[in-house]
Amino acid sequence: MSITETAIASAEAHSAHNYHPLPVVVASAEGAWMTDVEGRRYLDLLAGYSALNFGHGNRRLIDAAKAQLDRVTLTSRAFHHDRFAEFCTRLAELCSMEMVLPMNTGAEAVETAVKTARKWGYRVKGVPDGMAKIIVASDNFHGRTTTVISFSTDPEARADYGPYTPGFEIVPYGDLTALREAMTENTVAVLLEPIQGEAGVLVPPAGYLPGVRELTRERNVLFIADEIQSGLGRTGRTFALEHEGVEPDMYLLGKALGGGVVPVSAVVSSADVLGVFRPGEHGSTFGGNPLACAVALEVIAMLRTGEYQERAAELGDHLHRELGLLTGGGAVEAVRGRGLWAGVDIAPALGTGREISERLMVERVLVKDTHGSTIRIAPPLVIGKDDLDWGLDRLRAVLSA
Structure with missing residues (x-):
């Protein structure tokens, strides 16, 4: 052979x-x-x-990683390290947001967003305990964890993994009327890919994403943009939502944030939203580690040039x-x-x-x-x-x- x-x-x-x-x-x-x-x-x-x-x-990213490898690679979040604050600050600025919650993989970012939206719904919006609903789109791809495949419409991704996590409503992608009709007083978030990647690079109809933004503001619902694949330069803008002039309540980032060197993901939002977490309620041993922050900081610097x-x-x-x-x-x-x-x-x-x-x-x-x-x-x-x-x-x- x-x-x-x-x-x-x-x-x-x-x-x-x-x-x-x-x-x-x-x-x-x-x-x-x-x-x-x-x-x-x-x-x-x-x-x-x-x-x-x-x-x-990429030489800039490899050099950033090599330099950090000689210093410190992991502390866990039990301690501060000297790259963390700058990473959070620069990424928040890039997104025009206030706070960052770092994780490792895209799926972890989505799971974190689900937890964030539910906690925000209970603590801020006043949804009765256990009643929070998140609306997603058909043909979505947000990852492969048990909760995420629970709201997938892809039989290959979903079959034989039940029982499934409840609390999600699926509507057709690009259909504002269906989205409006699915919303109730217990809806805490709408989670969407601005362009559906795994579905075949599907771009929604013109006006759809601005309509989602208007509707979520009107109903006091979080608009969560999964830009894990579409973001960070891929579409010709930093974020795909920029093509529609839309700003979400929360960005989910991953993939290119680690430059193809290390896995880095993040949930980026306002202090009102990410401020719902208290110590011990969510975390990750490797999330926001020094090596990841060093590489991601170089990615952010490269994107800032345009x-x-x-x-x-x-x-x-x-x-x-x-x-x-x-x-x-x-x-x-x-x-x-x-x-x-x-x-x-x-x-x-x-x-x-x-x-x-x-x-x-x-x-x-x-x-x-x-x-x-x-x-x-x-x-x-x-x-x-x-x-x-x-x-x-x-x-x-x-x-x-």
Whole structure:
């Protein structure tokens, strides 16, 4: 067997089969390119589901991590450390908010948001104990914990994990009327992705997100924006909500916040909302650790220049123009997205999304499928235009073949 085949066989034998990776074994990476164990180079058009917005091995982020590794990596929140206050301050400023509650993974941020919204509902809004309701959208993806999959509509994510956590109401994504009708005096929050990533990069109808903001203010309900995948430059703005001129009550951040170096997530909100917590009521041993804060501070500094957002906007316009030219010819049925983020619906006659991804892998381009015939394109924001065009040429070749 080849080195690749041996590595894959070992992984299949000794790891749980909760993923179905493409048959490539990566050994090193830089920028938008990855190299496998046999020296073949691949263009990365997935960027770790947007965790690698700033590219593989970004020098600023690696240097920040290395410098912190020589100082202190973990204290737990039992003590203060010298990077924590600056991290919270800078991230709150980036979000135009007041307080930060750091965690590690995106799913932890969502779980924290659920707990925050419920506690706020009981202590501030006056909802009767045990009666708090949170409204979510169909086809959502907020993580894979037991509580989060309890309000998923994806059978693959949800099946065989019951009994499920109660307290959630599911309405169609993009439907303001349904959202309005679902609200009661016990509704404490609306939790939404401004663009639904796992569902196929679904952008809601114009006016929907401003309508959600207006309705939640009117009903004294928290608007929680899950920007774990859409935020931090991906769509051409710092946050996807900015395209609609909307400010939520709470941002959920993750993925790119750790720069692809360490897992970092955060709940960012006002003092009135995050102020409901008292010592001992919620926490994380690794949340807000010095290493995570050092890397995230560098991410925040990079975003404050605006250059990555501008690059994502400019290259994103180019990406969507080129992808748009593929529609109408029978190979591509639809293209959606914003910035350097696109969902491409392949005509089923050409193959499933998985099959198209495998054919692109042979052409040295890496993407990932979702929901049958859709592939997602989300390159690192540092990708060069020539490299992006090279990848698009490979896509055209695969579709024409």
